[in-house]
Amino acid sequence: MQRPSETRTSDTRRAETHEEAERVLRLCSACMYCDGFCAVFPAIAGKAFFSLVEVAHLANLCHACRGCWYACQYAPPHPFAVNLPQALAAAREASYAGFVRPRCLAPALDRPMVAVAVVLITTLAMVLGVLIAVPSAELFAVHRGEGAFYEIVPLPLMSGAAGLSLLWAVVSLAWSTLAFWRAVDPRVKRGVLRKALKPALRDIVILKNLGGGGHGCNDVDGRFSRERRWSHHLLVGGLLGTLVATVSAAALHHLAGLAAPYGWFSLPVLSGTLGGVAMLAGIGGLAAIELRGDRDPTLATERRHNAVFLALLALVAASGLAVLLLRETGLMGLVLTLHLGLVTGFFLALPMSKMIHAPFRAVALLRAAIDRIVAPPRRSGGE
Ligand code: SF4
Ligand code: SF4
Known part of the structure; x- marks a missing residue:
């Protein structure tokens, strides 16, 4: 069983994961330079907000091909620090823990x-x-x-x-x-x-x-x-x-x-x-x-x-x-x-x-x- 402090820590981590994924997805949705690389970009076109479930969907749609990382003009050291494959990988991991059943498998x-x-x-x-x-x-x-x-x-x-x-x-x-x-x-x-x-x-x-x-x-x-x-x-x-x-x-x-x-x-x-x-x-x-x-x-x-x-x-x-x-x-x-x-x-x-x-x-x-x-x-x- 999770201790309250562990639950708080994992909840905070999930919130931060979602926040970062949403920030990057919003930038990508405005930029769309990588449209055509994969199914993620047509799915975010014209969108300004991404709920937890939408981020989980997009994270699993991403196949981690890294194309958008090498093409991105806003990747670090640019101050926007866009790293879409990494942000979606974190959201993907969170989605596994969030939807796995029975729920007791989540910590594993x-x-x-x-x-x-x-x-x-x-x-x-x-x-x-x-x-x-x-x-x-x-x-x-x-x-x-x-x-x-x-x-x-x-x-x-x-x-x-x-x-x-x-x-x-x-x-x-x-x-x-x-x-x-x-x-x-x-x-x-x-x-x-x-x-x-x-x-x-x-x-x-x-x-x-x-x-x-x-x-x-x-x-x-x-x-x-x-x-x-x-x-x-x-x-x-x-x-x-x-x-x-x-x-x-x-x-x-x-x-x-x-x-x-x-x-x-x-x-x-x-x-x-x-x-x-x-x-x-x-x-x-x-x-x-x-x-x-x-x-x-x-x-x-x-x-x-x-x-x-x-x-x-x-x-x-x-x-x-x-x-x-x-x-x-x-x-x-x-x-x-x-x-x-x-x-x-x-x-x-x-x-x-x-x-x-x-x-x-x-x-x-x-x-x-x-x-x-x-x-x-x-x-x-x-x-
Ligand atoms: S990864 Fe970079 S270049 Fe590609 S759509 Fe997002 S912000 Fe634009
Ligand atoms: S890393 Fe993911 S989001 Fe980026 S182009 Fe590849 S599949 Fe699409």
């Missing part, structure tokens, strides 16, 4: 290391449990053939741990997303909502706002590049590959009666391997940008969230590939347990991790697509 969103602790404790508990419950001779023996994995970790325990933790993540993220949507919902007719779904989905899938208006983002410095956009695509594509692996393995098990492990050229193994490799490549690309990138237009808390999320994802992907490579050796049992612990801990930590940015950004893009239909901007934005 201010402290990215909580997610790390959740993953480490879960993994440690699972590894210790297996070390205690499974005799060493059996744990470190070579297990081959159908059902080999379940000789170490019984199927009900494996699917129960991963399934229940995933259920928690889905319920919490859906609840948080609904809370955010209810706040930014422009309450239009269903027909308008349906019409907006297609362009919103397109913007989400192609990461249009990581295009900088066509020439690319300022991923690292003043030069334009598409590194972040492609790394992000690789990461999401890899995640989809692992999803295909999980679903196809479940189908083989429950519909065809074939227990894992599966052959090298089976759908679960092929999609899982390609997915894991793509994820690691995407994570590597994003991590390299984080390390090399100019820090002025960023926010320390957001950088920490990014680093923690990428590191945890990398551990999950690498341990999954290790299970595949070591499955016919005496290390399979330990590596499998480690992977299961990491996956379970990762799912438990998802609602308080950077993952929350994905559904919130989708909501912001849907709202922006609706706004373009009901009140088209005076000046066009995007690519």
Whole structure:
């Protein structure tokens, strides 16, 4: 439970965050030099006031491409000290803490290391449990053939741990997303909502706002590049590959009666391997940008969230590939347990991790697509 002084401090911080974001947004709305870089500028055109909810919407609409930082003639040392990417990053972080459900997760969103602790404790508990419950001779023996994995970790325990933790993540993220949507919902007719779904989905899938208006983002410095956009695509594509692996393995098990492990050229193994490799490549690309990138237009808390999320994802992907490579050796049992612990801990930590940015950004893009239909901007934005 938060102490009164902590509540006051976080309330003051949120008020200051909103004040700064609103100040900068007002200047940008008057200037509009960066119109065309992303969806934020058409959304602020002609506006002089920005409520807390509007700032939260705009903050999640911003993809942190940094284009407006390098283009801005009012950036420091100019006395206006405009730093729109940083002001929106702070507002974005505040929106995660403000709309996360259950609300008790809010303090964890201010402290990215909580997610790390959740993953480490879960993994440690699972590894210790297996070390205690499974005799060493059996744990470190070579297990081959159908059902080999379940000789170490019984199927009900494996699917129960991963399934229940995933259920928690889905319920919490859906609840948080609904809370955010209810706040930014422009309450239009269903027909308008349906019409907006297609362009919103397109913007989400192609990461249009990581295009900088066509020439690319300022991923690292003043030069334009598409590194972040492609790394992000690789990461999401890899995640989809692992999803295909999980679903196809479940189908083989429950519909065809074939227990894992599966052959090298089976759908679960092929999609899982390609997915894991793509994820690691995407994570590597994003991590390299984080390390090399100019820090002025960023926010320390957001950088920490990014680093923690990428590191945890990398551990999950690498341990999954290790299970595949070591499955016919005496290390399979330990590596499998480690992977299961990491996956379970990762799912438990998802609602308080950077993952929350994905559904919130989708909501912001849907709202922006609706706004373009009901009140088209005076000046066009995007690519
Ligand atoms: S970021 Fe700077 S140049 Fe761009 S619209 Fe805002 S004030 Fe103008
Ligand atoms: S998406 Fe890029 S150009 Fe748009 S507000 Fe964010 S940092 Fe600026």
